[in-house]
Amino acid sequence: MRPSVLLQYLLPHRLLSNLVHWATRRTYRPWKDFLIGQIARRFEVDLAEAERADFAAYEHFNAFFTRALKSDARQADADPRAVLSPADGRISQAGAIVAGRIFQAKGQSYTAAELLGDETRAAPYHDGMFATVYLSPRDYHRVHMPLAGTLVETVHIPGRLFSVAPFAVETVPRLFARNERLVCHFEGEHGPFALVLVGAMLVSSVSTVWDGLVIPPYANRIVRTDQRGRGIRLERFAEMGRFNMGSTVIVLLPRGVAELASTLAPEQPLRVGQAIGRLVR
Numbered sequence: 001m002r003p004s005v006l007l008q009y010l011l012p013h014r015l016l017s018n019l020v021h022w023a024t025r026r027t028y029r030p031w032k033d034f035l036i037g038q039i040a041r042r043f044e045v046d047l048a049e050a051e052r053a054d055f056a057a058y059e060h061f062n063a064f065f066t067r068a069l070k071s072d073a074r075q076a077d078a079d080p081r082a083v084l085s086p087a088d089g090r091i092s093q094a095g096a097i098v099a100g101r102i103f104q105a106k107g108q109s110y111t112a113a114e115l116l117g118d119e120t121r122a123a124p125y126h127d128g129m130f131a132t133v134y135l136s137p138r139d140y141h142r143v144h145m146p147l148a149g150t151l152v153e154t155v156h157i158p159g160r161l162f163s164v165a166p167f168a169v170e171t172v173p174r175l176f177a178r179n180e181r182l183v184c185h186f187e188g189e190h191g192p193f194a195l196v197l198v199g200a201m202l203v204s205s206v207s208t209v210w211d212g213l214v215i216p217p218y219a220n221r222i223v224r225t226d227q228r229g230r231g232i233r234l235e236r237f238a239e240m241g242r243f244n245m246g247s248t249v250i251v252l253l254p255r256g257v258a259e260l261a262s263t264l265a266p267e268q269p270l271r272v273g274q275a276i277g278r279l280v281r
Contacts, residue, residue, distance in 0.1 A: 004167060011201065013160055013161035013162070013201050013204075014161060014204075014218055016201060016202055017161055017199075017201060017202055017203070017204045017205075017216075018216065020202045020203070021204075021205055021216060021244070023035075023061075024060065024061040024062040024065065024244075025060045025061070025062050026060055026061075027059055027060050029056070032058065032059075032060045032061050032064075033055050033056065035061040036055045036058060036061055036064045037055060039061075039064075039065075039137055039138075040055075042137075043136065043137045043138035044138060045137075045138050046138075049069050049070055049073040050067045050068070050069055050070070051067065051068045051069060051070055052067065052068075062205075062244050065141055065244065066141050066142065066207075066242045066243075066244055067140075067141075068142070069140055074140075074271060074272045074273045075273050076236065076237035076273040077273060077274065077275040079275065079278070080236075081278050081279040082275035082277070082278060082279075083146050083147060083251075083253070083258050083260075083275065083276055083277035083278065083279065084144065084145070084146045084147070084236060084237055084272070084273050084274065084275060084276065085131075085133065085146070085270040085271060085272055085273065085274045085275075085276050086133065086143050086144050086145065086146050086195060086240075086249050086251055086272070087133045087135055087139070087140075087141075087142075087143050087144070087249050087270070087272060088135065088139040088140040088141075088270065088271050088272055089133045089134050089135040089136065089139050089249075089269075089270055090133070090134050090136070090266075090267050090268060090269050090270065091131065091132070091133060091134075091264055091265060091266055091267065091268045091270060092105075092132040092133065092134045092164075092166075092169060092248065092266065093105065093130075093131075093132050093266060094129075094130065094131040094132065094260055094264040094276070095129070095130065095260065095264075096127070096128075096129060096130075097112055097125055097126065097127060097128045097129065097130050097252070098127070099126070099127070100112050100113065100122065100125075100126045100127075102115065102130050102132075102176075102250075104132075104169060104174070104175060104176065105169050105170040106170065108169070108170070108171075108172075108173055108174070108175070109174075110173075110174040110175075110176060110177035111177070112125045112126070112128075112130075112252065114174060114177035115176060115177045115181075115183075115196060115250065115252075116155065116183050116194065116196070116252075117155055117157045117183065117222050118155070121153075121155075121183075121185060121194075124191065124192050124254040124255075125194070125252045125253070125254055125255075126255070127255045128252060128253050128254045128255045128257070129252075129253045129255075129257075129258060129259075129260050129277070130250060130251065130252050130253070131250070131251045131260065131264070131276055131277075132176070132248060132249075132250045133248065133249050133250075133251075133270060134164060134166075134169075134248050135243060135247060135248065135249070140272065141242055141243045141244075142239050142241070142242040142272075143195070143197060143239070143240055143241045143242060143243070143249050144237055144238060144239050144240060144272045144273070145186075145195075145234045145235065145236055145237060145238050145239075145240050146193070146195070146236070146251050146276070147186075147188045147189075147190075147193060147236050147279075148188060148189065148233070148234065148235045148236040149186030149187055149188040149193060149233070149234060150186060150187050150188075150231075150232065150233045150234075151184065151185070151186055151210065151227040151230070151232040151233070151234070152185045152186060152187050152192070152226075152227060152228055153185040153224060153225065153226055153227055153228070154182060154183065154184050154185070154208075154211075154214075154224075154225045154227060155182070155183040155185070155222060155223070155224050155225075156181075156182055156183075156214065156215065156219045156222070156223040156225075157180065157181050157182075157183065157219070157222050158180055158218060158219035158220055158221065158222070159178050159179045159180045159181065159199075160178050160179055160180070161179055161180055161199055161200055161201045161202075161204050162175050162178065162179055162200065162201060163200055163201045164176075164179070164198060164200040164247055164248045176196075176198050176248065176250060179198050179199055179200060179204075180198075180199040180204055180215060180218060180219070181196055181197060181198045181199060182196070182197045182206050182208070182214055182215060182241075183195075183196050184196070184197070184208070184240070184241075186234075190257045190258075190279060190281060191254050191257055192254060193251070193252060193253050193254070193257075194250075194251070194252040195240065195249060195250070195251060195252075196249065196250040196251075196252070197241060197243065197247070197248075197249055198247050198248040198249070198250065199215060199247055200247040200248070203243065203247050204216070204218075204247070205243070205244035206241060206242075206243060206244070207241055207242050207244060208240065208241040209234075209239055209240055209241060210227075210230070210232050213244075237272075237273055251276075253277075256280065256281065257279065257280065257281065258277045258278060258279050258280055259277055259278055259280055260276060260277040261275060261276055261277055261278075264276060
């Protein structure tokens, strides 16, 4: 086993992630400007499309990391039948869910039931479609709706915090079904769909537009929250949450609802609002 992979098993995931969570919220100007500058230069962040391009305008590093973009920086695909990319990033994998199994990487897969923490909730996706989008440090870190829908339930599932970088995805079995994550179940015009926000080492903090900061705290058991009485409906392309530090978002669609774009391929860059598929009914 490569040292980089072995470290994934040995490092104290939650401790390190808590330290990063604390450090990225310090408002001491030299510290936060240093962090912002390092990331902006190393990953060539395009600050020209941000609402605030000046480092000094951000209260702390996390405010920069979850920055808003200018109103015209992203547009939804004009076709109302388009299923939209929920995030800026790159395709990790996308395609059919085969007999309930989701492809992770060569030789690696996991079940929809493992990912969602529920056999019953996973049933509509048994032969459905999925798209896994990886967000790098340079990307815009807000997550948007691929389709319009009403929030039905959220499920906070405890787990490890393995890196979601390509080397880990290729080598850690069932990685996305093992990491701490927030599952968001929606009901749309054409049936159910799910968005899964997956945490990762150092970058495991998740917020939603309806509840604010959700992770941390980290969970010690599965926490299900029935959201049906709150009337939370989000339109297609609307912001639904954000990664306070980046990670991966997975979209699940039932069989027969949509066809994914035939051009989707691993490592393909995506932008929020870009079509990744089309509704077929």
